[in-house]
Amino acid sequence: MPDRVPRAEPEALPRWRRRKDARPQEIVAAAMDIFAERGFAAAKLEEVAARAGVSKGTLYLYFPSKDELFKAVIRAAILPNLEQAEALAAAAAGPCFPVLERLLRMVAHLVATTRAATIPRLVIAEAGNFPDLAAFYHREVIRRGFGVLASLLQRGIASGEFRPVAVDSTVRLIVAPLLMSAVWRTSFDGLDGEPPLDVPALVETHIDNLRRVLLRDAGETTP
């Protein structure tokens, strides 16, 4: 029987392409999705590979282990935002409170709208099992983030704009609601039929409160 069957069109698309430099980002993006959905332990690399349009073996051409892939995901999601925040705080002159406001609204926006909001949850969940990951996150993210706020507070106190508050405790009190919002959105939001967490409202209330707490003139009616 001669080969008369019209062979599926001339094109013959290749089964795959070599794309050495696009792969890592694509894999990291896919891994971010899967880790966010399942958590680290329950995430299957087969699934990450499928989402990235690649085979499991390929993951191991670019990342030596599941752990290292996890770290790459965290780096990719956090570091750009952290650098932006540092730049914002460093560039500003004049009164500190408006800078603080801008920082809080920026983070709130990230928390409310981006996938990066799942990172804290993932790190919290796995900190016990990956001490070096916890140390990395503590050193590269938390310490730096706290540093930005702490120096802003110190500047405000020195200039007389702020009351002389306890800096370390206050930094934590500023950050906690944002962190909790990030965790909440990715753990409990949309349960039962509760209304979803209103991040903007929370942040505006938080900023109002901080005005009362930090500024020397108690906020509502300056004399």
Added chain:
Amino acid sequence: MPDRVPRAEPEALPRWRRRKDARPQEIVAAAMDIFAERGFAAAKLEEVAARAGVSKGTLYLYFPSKDELFKAVIRAAILPNLEQAEALAAAAAGPCFPVLERLLRMVAHLVATTRAATIPRLVIAEAGNFPDLAAFYHREVIRRGFGVLASLLQRGIASGEFRPVAVDSTVRLIVAPLLMSAVWRTSFDGLDGEPPLDVPALVETHIDNLRRVLLRDAGETTP
């Protein structure tokens, strides 16, 4: 050879005893330890059994699955404290702020000193994989805890003691630092050589801030 060898002393401890009613608590306590150390996914039931001084099969005489054991752990750690908080809030008459102070110090003490502090971390970590666990926790713990604070705030606002704050946002802003402390202590504390989180100092600052935020007379110099 007749059986003349003096058999290892009269005692002959039984290899095991039947202790139907003591077992469940012992197993739950052991599971709490292991889950706290490893997280849910990485915790091995073999290890839980060993810590409880029992075999793995025995776990299944009392709990149908790892999931159900997890839920039992959460119930045992949280519900008594929650009931205590509800009682404290319900019994109090007179001004609301002192009640709020007592509640916060009580929770802070739990966070700083008990194993129950690891529960939020565990639930946060596994919420995605166990939607029904998340729903259970949301319904039985979070909603009830929020309810206690919300009605306290409402009473304070109604009586004129508190400013008319946004209740829902404020409840979250009150809780967030405590939650973050619990998570922090069980994820990052003792890293690098940082000093450990000073929970009492944090809570006292928090209470001072809340005084400024909630009370009508701005807190520092009562007339």
Added chain:
DNA sequence: TCTTCATAACTGACCAGTCAGTTATTAACA
């Protein structure tokens, strides 16, 4: 004696990580 509580050896599913082989791409040469 018979029932209940407990054991420990066992099973089966699952999955991170490996590797022998396949295919796209490029370089060298006609």
Added chain:
DNA sequence: TGTTAATAACTGACTGGTCAGTTATGAAGA
């Protein structure tokens, strides 16, 4: 401008280990 040899990117079946859950057996207690 083809043809071919060499290489680097990629695949997917396989392995070894782990662990939740099961079960055959036996000891304790009534």
